[in-house]
Amino acid sequence: MITAKRKTGLIFFPAYDWEISPTHPERQERLLYTQDQVMEEGVLDIEGIREFKAGFATEKDISRPHFCVPDVDSRITLSHNISAGGCIEAARLVLEGAVDNAFALVRPPGHHAMRVVQGARGFCNINIEAVMIEWVRKNYPRIKKIAVIDTDCHHGDGTQDVYWHDPNVLYISLHQDGRTLYPGSGFPEEFGGPNALGKTLNVPLPPRTSDEGMLYVIEHFVMPVLKEFGPDLVINSAGQDNHYSDPITNMAFTAGGYARLNEILSPHICVLEGGYSIEAALPYVNTGIILALAGVDYSYVREPDLNPMRIKEDPRIIEYIKGLVDRLLEMWRARDSYEVPEEGVLSERSRSLFYDTDGISENQKEVIRVCRQCPGAFKIDSFATTGYRIAGIHLPWGACPACREQGLKWFEKPGRENYYAVYLQDMDRDEYTVKLT
Amino acid sequence: MILGIDVGGTHTDAVCIDRGKVIAGAKALTGPDLVQSIHEVIDALDIEYTDIRRTILSTTLSTNSIIEKTFEPTGMIVSAGPGIHPSNYFLTGDFHLVAGAIDHRGREYIPLKRDEILGAARELKAKGIRGVGIVSKFSVRNPVHEAGIFSLIEKDFEHVSSGHSLSGHLNFPRRIHTTYFNTAVMPVQRRFVHSVSRALNELGIRSQLLFLKADGGTYSESAADKCPVETILSGPAASMMGGLALCSDPGTTTLVMDIGGTTTDIGVLIGGVPILEPKGVSIGGSKTLVRGLKVVSVGAGGDSCVSLKGREIVVGPNRQGPPACLGGPSPTPMDALSVLGSFPKGDKDKACNAVKEIALALGRDIRDVSKEIVALMISNIKESAREFLDEVNRYPVYTIYEMLHPEFVEPKQIMAIGGPAALLQPYLEDAFRMKCIVPEHATVANALGAALARTTTQITLMADTQLGKLICPELGIEEDASSSLTMERLKSKGIDALKKHIASQGFSGHIEVSVLEEQTFNIVRGFSSAGKNFRLKLQTKPGILDEWSVR
Numbered sequence: 004m005i006t007a008k009r010k011t012g013l014i015f016f017p018a019y020d021w022e023i024s025p026t027h028p029e030r031q032e033r034l035l036y037t038q039d040q041v042m043e044e045g046v047l048d049i050e051g052i053r054e055f056k057a058g059f060a061t062e063k064d065i066s067r068p069h070f071c072v073p074d075v076d077s078r079i080t081l082s083h084n085i086s087a088g089g090c091i092e093a094a095r096l097v098l099e100g101a102v103d104n105a106f107a108l109v110r111p112p113g114h115h116a117m118r119v120v121q122g123a124r125g126f127c128n129i130n131i132e133a134v135m136i137e138w139v140r141k142n143y144p145r146i147k148k149i150a151v152i153d154t155d156c157h158h159g160d161g162t163q164d165v166y167w168h169d170p171n172v173l174y175i176s177l178h179q180d181g182r183t184l185y186p187g188s189g190f191p192e193e194f195g196g197p198n199a200l201g202k203t204l205n206v207p208l209p210p211r212t213s214d215e216g217m218l219y220v221i222e223h224f225v226m227p228v229l230k231e232f233g234p235d236l237v238i239n240s241a242g243q244d245n246h247y248s249d250p251i252t253n254m255a256f257t258a259g260g261y262a263r264l265n266e267i268l269s270p271h272i273c274v275l276e277g278g279y280s281i282e283a284a285l286p287y288v289n290t291g292i293i294l295a296l297a298g299v300d301y302s303y304v305r306e307p308d309l310n311p312m313r314i315k316e317d318p319r320i321i322e323y324i325k326g327l328v329d330r331l332l333e334m335w336r337a338r339d340s341y342e343v344p345e346e347g348v349l350s351e352r353s354r355s356l357f358y359d360t361d362g363i364s365e366n367q368k369e370v371i372r373v374c375r376q377c378p379g380a381f382k383i384d385s386f387a388t389t390g391y392r393i394a395g396i397h398l399p400w401g402a403c404p405a406c407r408e409q410g411l412k413w414f415e416k417p418g419r420e421n422y423y424a425v426y427l428q429d430m431d432r433d434e435y436t437v438k439l440t
Numbered sequence: 441m442i443l444g445i446d447v448g449g450t451h452t453d454a455v456c457i458d459r460g461k462v463i464a465g466a467k468a469l470t471g472p473d474l475v476q477s478i479h480e481v482i483d484a485l486d487i488e489y490t491d492i493r494r495t496i497l498s499t500t501l502s503t504n505s506i507i508e509k510t511f512e513p514t515g516m517i518v519s520a521g522p523g524i525h526p527s528n529y530f531l532t533g534d535f536h537l538v539a540g541a542i543d544h545r546g547r548e549y550i551p552l553k554r555d556e557i558l559g560a561a562r563e564l565k566a567k568g569i570r571g572v573g574i575v576s577k578f579s580v581r582n583p584v585h586e587a588g589i590f591s592l593i594e595k596d597f598e599h600v601s602s603g604h605s606l607s608g609h610l611n612f613p614r615r616i617h618t619t620y621f622n623t624a625v626m627p628v629q630r631r632f633v634h635s636v637s638r639a640l641n642e643l644g645i646r647s648q649l650l651f652l653k654a655d656g657g658t659y660s661e662s663a664a665d666k667c668p669v670e671t672i673l674s675g676p677a678a679s680m681m682g683g684l685a686l687c688s689d690p691g692t693t694t695l696v697m698d699i700g701g702t703t704t705d706i707g708v709l710i711g712g713v714p715i716l717e718p719k720g721v722s723i724g725g726s727k728t729l730v731r732g733l734k735v736v737s738v739g740a741g742g743d744s745c746v747s748l749k750g751r752e753i754v755v756g757p758n759r760q761g762p763p764a765c766l767g768g769p770s771p772t773p774m775d776a777l778s779v780l781g782s783f784p785k786g787d788k789d790k791a792c793n794a795v796k797e798i799a800l801a802l803g804r805d806i807r808d809v810s811k812e813i814v815a816l817m818i819s820n821i822k823e824s825a826r827e828f829l830d831e832v833n834r835y836p837v838y839t840i841y842e843m844l845h846p847e848f849v850e851p852k853q854i855m856a857i858g859g860p861a862a863l864l865q866p867y868l869e870d871a872f873r874m875k876c877i878v879p880e881h882a883t884v885a886n887a888l889g890a891a892l893a894r895t896t897t898q899i900t901l902m903a904d905t906q907l908g909k910l911i912c913p914e915l916g917i918e919e920d921a922s923s924s925l926t927m928e929r930l931k932s933k934g935i936d937a938l939k940k941h942i943a944s945q946g947f948s949g950h951i952e953v954s955v956l957e958e959q960t961f962n963i964v965r966g967f968s969s970a971g972k973n974f975r976l977k978l979q980t981k982p983g984i985l986d987e988w989s990v991r
Contacts, residue, residue, distance in 0.1 A: 005528050021840060026968055026969055032961035032963075036544050036545070042610040045727075056834055081840045081844065250966075307543050307549040
């Protein structure tokens with residue numbers, strides 16, 4: 004009999020009755036072979052590893068990080084309620100002390116979903132980590148600082164967007180270089196909003212990066228930054244598409260590498276994101292991650308077709324990564340010395356977004372009040388090809404009186420007449436209001 | 441006539457049933473020689489044996505053999521491949537790990553090495569080992585490695601069993617445990633069956649001999665010969681089946697409690713069926729794949745020892761002997777019931793003296809203390825029942841449909857059987873706030889449960905149309921799967937095979953097959969469908985023979 008060093012909770016919700024389409028990568032049997040492997044290995048019989056039921060995320064839970072247009076119900080399916088609810092359950096288990104860490108092996112994924120949800124992007128409708136994080140902040144106010152380490156192969160542009168202005172949520176993404184893969188973003192220059200500089204960190208890795216390169220970034224960049232940031236809660240967005248066998252990416256990470264990554268990172272919560280090599284990678288990667296979380300020897304877990312020599316990185320890749328890490332560390336250390344506008348200034352950014360899964364285009368204009376006292380109130384003007392034009396106003400956790408006043412003023416007078424609706428997120432009061440105009 | 445015998449740890453019970461009615465019941469003490477005890481209890485029934493056409497036995501033989509580790513040295517030959525290291529599951533020093541690996545879809549990726557297996561067999565044989573268990577990882581997806589090892593070593597050993605034939609479930613560590621125990625108890629079971637058959641013959645009983653399994657169903661002598669491990673924990677299964685047989689409205693969700701001297705076994709009936717342990721039962725701290733009823737055993741019975749821990753009264757979890765009023769060494773709940781006037785048997789003075797010691801130490805009234813003792817015993821039972829139900833209601837589900845349609849298990853009544861059941865009935869009703877039924881024949885309910893249990897089987901069918909394979913590990917079916925296979929066709933094939941299998945065990949009654957699990961998935965290559973993956977689990981549910989309709 005094996006006893007785990009750490010108590011690990013597993014929320015397994017494969018949603019065997021949900022798919023984007025029968026042959027889409029995000030399809031019903033995505034976690035089937037993972038379940039087979041985990042069951043055959045007897046992982047759930049290990050003393051200390053326990054499986055728990057998923058839960059439901061409510062409309063309010065989803066409204067905390069999102070402006071769903073026109074409303075929450077029309078943007079999601081029940082499977083999203085449960086996949087986000089599974090994450091919440093994982094967080095609850097950890098924060099109640101029932102387990103030391105937890106893994107939400109749920110689908111559908113969420114890290115491409117941004118604050119404004121006009122449709123589905125990159126197979127994601129709502130951001131399941133963000134729903135979980137906001138639930139944690141609401142229910143466990145002692146959790147002040149949260150770090151999300153996103154190891155999905157695609158840049159988690161959704162999570163980056165939700166926390167772009169939040170100095171208390173550190174978002175670090177390791178991903179295949181955006182010049183070679185969807186969604187085409189995630190460069191070092193994307194460094195956080197004016198009130199949260201350095202709290203968004205991007206590590207674009209060259210194609211064919213394997214274990215050595217990934218683990219170098221974790222050990223020499225992520226860990227020192229985390230140590231300095233001092234989070235109360237560490238979350239791994241555990242996408243598994245960096246795997247050498249993944250059909251839609253070009254990296255060369257292994258199951259053993261993923262396990263080692265989680266051993267080093269030792270997150271409180273892992274959330275499954277992408278990963279579409281459902282037979283050749285997921286069964287082994289997930290087994291490895293669960294064992295690493297529980298502190299059980301994973302060194303014999305490996306893929307049947309693993310050939311370490313064939314996937315080893317070219318030395319030039321390692322050199323490149325070392326240089327990249329040096330540069331990122333320099334940026335991180337200098338994060339407080341960058342020039343930002345004066346307090347009270349309204350800083351603007353405009354951008355065009357594309358919802359690839361649903362084929363929707365959106366134009367956004369965002370205004371944030373530069374603030375030293377709180378994360379800053381902001382307003383987003385969003386206009387999509389669906390015909391919906393909305394304004395969303397966000398009053399952050401711990402909003403200062405000036406930002407609260409500014410936010411409420413925006414809500415009162417959003418600046419245009421033709422909005423379908425104006426949304427207000429008042430985090431401290433946990434009130435989420437929609438005003439149809 | 442049907443003869444049901446339950447050989448328990450303390451007592452051996454027997455009942456004889458004719459045309460749906462109990463015509464005789466008897467109890468005897470269980471001695472070291474189980475066959476002798478069986479002989480005695482049949483004698484005590486005092487009936488005409490010649491009409492008996494079915495004899496069903498539930499015994500503690502294999503359970504005790506495993507828990508007390510009295511079985512003979514048994515070898516294991518196991519192929520695993522990558523994963524959690526199998527050394528974690530070495531239950532014996534005679535465990536040989538050999539090369540070979542199969543993946544989750546049943547594709548071989550590391551072949552067996554013939555010489556290595558023959559070497560392991562030679563080594564085991566040289567040690568005088570007679571029984572060997574064979575297991576490979578994912579053998580239920582493709583038994584080729586287990587079959588390969590079997591054909592190489594079969595002739596050299598008397599008892600050989602292979603993992604895939606014992607259960608179609610995935611779980612490599614449990615498969616190892618199950619196969620090891622199955623092989624280990626084979627010789628004990630064979631000797632026992634031989635002696636029982638002879639004893640029954642001597643008595644003039646020429647009936648079919650069946651055994652009760654952990655899942656509350658019966659199987660034939662020949663099936664028990666191949667899979668003796670399934671008889672483990674048949675005692676609690678007999679209790680649950682007895683409770684089911686005696687329940688007048690089994691459709692109501694019912695907590696079944698078998699209150700014995702040492703322990704109380706708790707299970708639940710839902711829709712007239714006792715619920716099963718989802719992954720398999722545990723024995724002696726080892727988890728197995730043996731299909732069994734979900735029963736929790738709590739150390740609170742009529743003879744549980746009552747003691748003081750500081751100023752706190754503690755009931756159980758051990759039994760030191762019979763109650764003080766029956767000459768035992770320490771006070772028990774039965775003595776408390778005697779003080780309260782509910783238990784008429786035995787020496788009430790002795791009961792009072794035993795409880796008085798505790799009352800004096802606490803400076804309290806003896807009746808008051810007696811009430812507390814009974815209440816504590818009941819609250820131990822209630823606590824375990826609550827945990828049991830919590831666990832059942834926490835079972836994870838994997839589809840949106842199941843999330844939206846949770847089946848919340850909430851019993852509406854209690855069915856109490858076993859010696860002290862009748863005495864505790866008012867206390868149980870009070871504590872649980874629900875009706876508590878103590879049926880007629882409650883004291884021999886276990887034997888009754890064994891006598892009336894139907895034949896049960898569970899099989900797993902897997903078809904992978906991309907690989908063109910169809911397999912049913914339990915029945916040894918392996919054939920080609922055509923690309924036009926449908927779930928409907930697989931189901932009718934499975935039902936036929938299952939019915940044939942049950943009929944081959946001499947069961948002639950109506951067989952009702954139900955679907956336990958059914959899944960169909962696409963196998964996608966690139967972005968188009970390359971085949972289908974069908975998974976089907978069929979069973980015959982545990983239940984009571986039709987002729988027991990008199991209720």
